[in-house]
Amino acid sequence: MKNYLITTRSIQAILFAYPVLLLTVKGGMGTGFILLVALSVYLMFCNASSGIRQNMDRDLVLFGVSMSATIISIMLSQFYHLSANARDFDSASRFLFSIPIFLVLRETDYKVFKPLQYGLAVGAILIGFIIVISGQKMIASTYFLIHIHLGDLALMLGFLSVFSINWMQKDSHFVVILKVIGLVAGLYVSMVSGARGGWAAIPIFLLIWILLSPNFKNGLVIKLIITVAAMIFGSVVGYMTINVVHVRMDAAIHDLTAVTPDTSLGIRFQLWKAAVQLFMQNPVFGVGADGFALAMDRMADSGVVTRMAADIGKGEVHSYYFATLARYGIAGMISLALLFFLPMRMFYKASSSQYQFHRVAARMGLCVVLGFLVFCITVEMFNLKMIATFYGMTVAVLLSAATNRTVGKVAN
Incomplete structure (x- = not known):
């Protein structure tokens, strides 16, 4: 009993800390993820005899398929191209290791999730404060995040903060104000970052709020x-x-x-065109993880892209969708659809639960999935391991909350 209490308190500490550390401490997101995975695996073994192994239900299968599909598509591509590079699995492994988090937390007392809502608000407010005192007025960034990733993630924290209002109970005026300030801070950082692609998610978030x-x-x-x-x-x-x-x-x-194609948007359009051409050459398994970058000089010589676009394309395609299309082909696009749409379907189903706790968690989950659907249009969000970690861990946590088994046993 004592060990269980210590483990539960540790999980609560992680759920509060990881949104706070996400944008403020390099490596903070990964550390929180590793600790939560370790605690989840520990609880799996501790509770194996009491039923977790018996709970291989449809939700777990769907979530498992969603989180393992990306790594499978990479394996298929590597097998097809007779190549092997462990580095290609870095981000995808974060999705895979989120599975035990979902498995364990949905069986854990739902009160364990309570600190998360405060961590979301504090995380957004803290990064807002840091950006204000830094004096940045345009294209704001941090020492480990460029402006696009900073703006998108701050916006996500802000909306998750306000979406969590009245999650566990009817919030006091102080808590509501805290969460609204979190939203304002997230919006501020997003605006100052100048990350235009993320702004397109704001109407989506508002529609989620209304429709749910x-x-x-x-x-x-x-x-x-x-x-x-x-x-x-x-x-x-x-x-x-x-x-x-x-x-x-x-x-x-x-x-x-502009007449010149070498503008910010113009370069993106060139790279997306190149991605489609590479996909047509290898439609099933794509050109491999490094295939796009290796093709850039050849495409610049043939006039498909300019030399400037080719140099930028060696680092990023500037769209997760086009990057996946070119690198992993149809197999990659299927994995991408599973990564987003299976959790979305599960969150939508949970949004009609009879319990307020489930419904609010589902609303927050839809915010995460749909937000990343938009973010990934103009940037390869999951190129950074910390962002893949944030997505996998947050979806696992919120989905385990939205389908938590203890709510009906404790609350009416």
């Missing part, structure tokens, strides 16, 4: 009209009053109308 609200059917059309009007009004006001938004949107318009 308890009484969404009451006046749904009016709510949607008001939301769309508010988004348009907010976009116009933001463009006119927030300097970084004005500058970044003007830059996007300039890129779209």
